[in-house]
Amino acid sequence: MTAALVFPLSAAAHPEIPAPAPAVLPPPTAATLHDAYAANRANAAQASRMAAAHGDEDRAAADRAMAAPSRHLLTFDGRGSGQATEVLGDLARADRVAILVPGSDTSLDAYGRFRRTATSLHAELTREAPAGTRTAVVAWLGYETPGTISATVTTTGRAEQAAPHLREFIHTLRGVVGDDASISLLCHSYGSVVCGRASKHLDVDDIALLGSPGTGADSAAALHTRARVWAARGADDWVREVPHVRADLFGTTVGFGTDPVSPAFGARVFAAGDGGHSDYFAPGSACLTNLARIVLGDTSEVTRA
Template sequence: MRRYNKTVATFALVVTVVAGTAGWASGSSQQAVTGGPEGVRAWVAAGLPDPAGVTAREVSEFFRSLTSPQQQELIRLHPSVVGNLDGVPVHLRYAANARSLKGDPRFVGRQVLAYDPRGRGQVAVVEGDLERAAHVAVVVPGSDVDAGHSASLVRKAEALHDASGGRTAVVAWAGYTTPVGVGVDAATGGLAEAGAARLVRFVDGIVAAGAPEPAVFCHSYGSVVCGLAARDLKAKDIVVHGSPGMRADNVAELRTSARVWAAKDPDDWISKVPNVRLLGLGHGADPTDPEFGARPVPAADARGHDGYFAPGTQSLRAFAAIAEGDVE
């Protein structure tokens, strides 16, 4: 009876938080964008490799088999596919997305590695030289980030790139359908499951194109995405910050060979979120709990829930050191 009462009380607490009566904002339900990029039907009809049936490595090999004029012709005829097809050489994706964006003022002068206008829009922007950098990082956001609301994510990529002395190429990856606000979508795993598959494929693509395995930095709901992706993710490090949980009770359950790190500053409101999983709600154990087994990242001077990349903070310095492999 005592155990039953505890379960009921926990469920009530989760529902209270999700409903917003504990200070969370309400959120609207989102439909995850899945499948191949826009224009894929015409691409397949032209006899080109179906993205649904090939690996990122096979895509890379296909493009390397083409002459430069053939590659340019594919960019001209199928820019949305070339720009979003994981495994395509980086410089070709930049060129294809520049063609698709046609001077969109949000991304003028940016290295856009992916751009998908479907839904609320998805985008991946690169700071640094992804084709030559010895170290690569991918920054995965939480709620409310999309192609039209990616400026704060790009600033994080810039801050990490600068903190590494320019030695680390950093991808700001708004490549999945994020929750809007902090409602039921943010408290459940549906969008994270779809996002995890996209993240795995994206990282497969940059590695197939010649980049080293990245350090992946996962914020808030993005850490749920990374937790679900961890088993298949080609990453040397997974770093979660402001995490509500990774859908695992401990590092071993993630089944990853990557080093797992966790940060949470004392003022982060995420601490008020119950670390439970019950009837599909909640994301499980706190990754900063010593029993979880993640390596701690100093974050005492980070700023609230979204300030882990603030210049001059311990957390940003630690992130740069992790990205460069300078810490054990």
């Protein structure tokens, strides 16, 4: 992203890969979750066959993995760079739910990397949850992420397109988990820009900004959310070198404003350890421990930076 801020380049268009249109399903409920999972797995299997026939073995393999019987896909769209929403855990019975929003260069082709973060968090929550507390993690790849080396990664354009979809998804999720469940939104890198754009009056309890270049807002208060706003940055994260400015260039706003870990922003800044930009969910890390505490509501135990 640093290079993109200095030398904005146009990302190469993703080659068009044939895939079926997403399954047309009613909004899920706790009773219909498994029907939704089955329909989306079937769609992923069909997408895999179409990609293989097209000669794209990498995408065919990625889609095939998504179609495995063990996968719980709440949504799936194999067209273009691809989108998917995957559930880890028993969402219908969960008391505590974490939604992960990824940053740049996340697609179906690179989905395994994103899924590993969700798996790591789910394992930590399972290990640390008090007896009787049920947890679920939702990996939300519900938007076309920008390329790290691209002009789009320096603007809020993709985030503004994504924000209504994230709001709609969280509204739909409430229909599954009910009003009593706690929902935390964990937003990595450019995903924090998406969360910043979606945050106004969003029905979540916590928003955590990880390795954020900024949110497009000058302060946590300007996000207009009732949620607790958290922020963290690893000591070795290159995003610390990103200029926290906003400027209008040829009618487009470039940059994301105030650094979320700065006192001026006003978030609850917590310790992320010595990790780099891809290490926030590393097993055994200080950041993963703190994220689990946030999701589980143990906010007094979160280690502050």
